[in-house]
Amino acid sequence: MSKPEFVYTTFIKTTPEKLWHALTDKEFTESYWFGCSLTSDWKVGSRMHMDRGGKVMNECVILESDPPRRLSYSWLTVFDEEMKKERPSRVTFVLEPSSGAVKLTVTHEGFAEGSKTLPSISGGWPMVLSSLKSILETGQPLAFDKTCDAEA
Amino acid sequence: MDDVFKALADESRRSLLDRLHARNGQTLNDLCDGLDMSRQAVTKHLAILETANLIATLKHGREKLHYLNPVPIHEIGERWIKKFDRAKLVALGELKRQLEKRDE
Numbered sequence A: 001m002s003k004p005e006f007v008y009t010t011f012i013k014t015t016p017e018k019l020w021h022a023l024t025d026k027e028f029t030e031s032y033w034f035g036c037s038l039t040s041d042w043k044v045g046s047r048m049h050m051d052r053g054g055k056v057m058n059e060c061v062i063l064e065s066d067p068p069r070r071l072s073y074s075w076l077t078v079f080d081e082e083m084k085k086e087r088p089s090r091v092t093f094v095l096e097p098s099s100g101a102v103k104l105t106v107t108h109e110g111f112a113e114g115s116k117t118l119p120s121i122s123g124g125w126p127m128v129l130s131s132l133k134s135i136l137e138t139g140q141p142l143a144f145d146k147t148c149d150a151e152a
Numbered sequence B: 001m002d003d004v005f006k007a008l009a010d011e012s013r014r015s016l017l018d019r020l021h022a023r024n025g026q027t028l029n030d031l032c033d034g035l036d037m038s039r040q041a042v043t044k045h046l047a048i049l050e051t052a053n054l055i056a057t058l059k060h061g062r063e064k065l066h067y068l069n070p071v072p073i074h075e076i077g078e079r080w081i082k083k084f085d086r087a088k089l090v091a092l093g094e095l096k097r098q099l100e101k102r103d104e
Helices: A016-024 A026-032 A117-122 A124-138 B002-008 B011-022 B028-032 B039-051 B071-080 B083-103
Strands: A006-012 A036-039 A047-052 A055-066 A070-077 A089-098 A101-109 B055-060 B063-068
Touching: A006 A124, A006 B055, A006 B063, A006 B071, A016 A026, A016 A070, A016 A089, A016 A101, A016 A124, A026 A036, A026 A124, A055 A089, A070 A117, A101 A124, A117 A124, A124 B071, B002 B011, B002 B039, B002 B071, B011 B028, B011 B039, B011 B063, B028 B039, B028 B063, B039 B055
Parallel strands: none
Antiparallel strands: A006 A101, A036 A047, A047 A055, A055 A070, A070 A089, A089 A101, B055 B063
16 A cells, blocks of 8 residues: 555634535635635535536545544546546545634545656646635635646 | 744754755654754754744644645735735745746
């Protein structure tokens, strides 16, 4: 078992239920995920797709779904021909109550050797998580900077 | 945010973050390797970094792995750097890097 490539954590002053909704609701994701919307019924084995501006960016399959505690999906970037051929990686979200806040841990692992997807998403998660924290705590997402490469 | 600045205000802790930036997901043994610091000192610094949420830890089999968690640093940037400043700052950073590299 190889070790995960990325582990990110953030503490958000909210409830696990609201955070789960923020991670899985199509309209809500679009409001902070820099224009990306996530669509699925969030049942294990179901497909999930991440779209931006009507274009599918990532194709995913739900691997674990235990609301409001744990969510995991496979991740295949499809907007790039080379990335599309890679073995899908895996993203896992763990939500843990932590004195009036929720500790959110995001793990992204299982990238193919020499993956092109890996460098393209590595800058994306801190942006998405900061924006998620901002919208849940203040009602405002972070401004989207189009110069950043990011569909994560 | 106080925790983040306090944690960053120490050369040894910044060097531990540098090591994780170079190679993510290291054990305590990996991090101690080649460092002129006692194991106890490294453990203490890692605890301070974890409290500030600058590192995330993960149990992987019998090992505890340490990961650089850039989320709080990103939040500091978002607080003071305006959206339109970013491209100029990247250009300035690149200029400094190039010029200083030539002097080496």
